[in-house]
Amino acid sequence: MSETPMPDDARAADRYWMGLALDQARAAEAAGEVPVGAVVVRDGVVLGYGRNGPIEAADATAHAEIAAIRAACRMVDNYRLPGATLYCTLEPCAMCAGAIGHARIARVVYGADDFRAGAVHSIFQVLDEPRLNHRVAHTGGVLAEASADLLRVFFRARRAARP
Numbered sequence: 001m002s003e004t005p006m007p008d009d010a011r012a013a014d015r016y017w018m019g020l021a022l023d024q025a026r027a028a029e030a031a032g033e034v035p036v037g038a039v040v041v042r043d044g045v046v047l048g049y050g051r052n053g054p055i056e057a058a059d060a061t062a063h064a065e066i067a068a069i070r071a072a073c074r075m076v077d078n079y080r081l082p083g084a085t086l087y088c089t090l091e092p093c094a095m096c097a098g099a100i101g102h103a104r105i106a107r108v109v110y111g112a113d114d115f116r117a118g119a120v121h122s123i124f125q126v127l128d129e130p131r132l133n134h135r136v137a138h139t140g141g142v143l144a145e146a147s148a149d150l151l152r153v154f155f156r157a158r159r160a161a162r163p
Helices: 008-030 064-076 094-102 144-161
Strands: 037-042 045-051 085-090 107-112 137-139
Touching (some): 008 045, 008 064, 008 085, 008 107, 064 085, 085 144
Parallel strands (some): 085 107, 107 137
Antiparallel strands (some): 037 045
């Protein structure tokens, strides 16, 4: 497994950056999207923000991670993001895990596990696949309860609104 224990100061930094990803998740929710947010950070600088937007964009690939990666790549004018960390409120799916690897992101930190589509830990372990040529360290469970609560409240309201 690529997860490693971190000193307290690194944990505090992870919580800080995840807080920014949660802000993006709330923006997604306000737009009527599933509340998932992401932030790409390198050397203490945000390179890109992203929020879920498949409905608004009419684009199945408009996940928060993809939006954040695209923004970060534009920021540095490169399709590779070595040394970067992607913070996401929900465990990335297979599509996003693949994009993370292709972008050469060094580390992923996520909040809530995704037991329906998670591709880091829950269902698949794409980032640990030994046949792939890039390894991505990962840490799950950072502000997991806050991330999961956003999703629970969103889907509960959706179910209640159904006729």
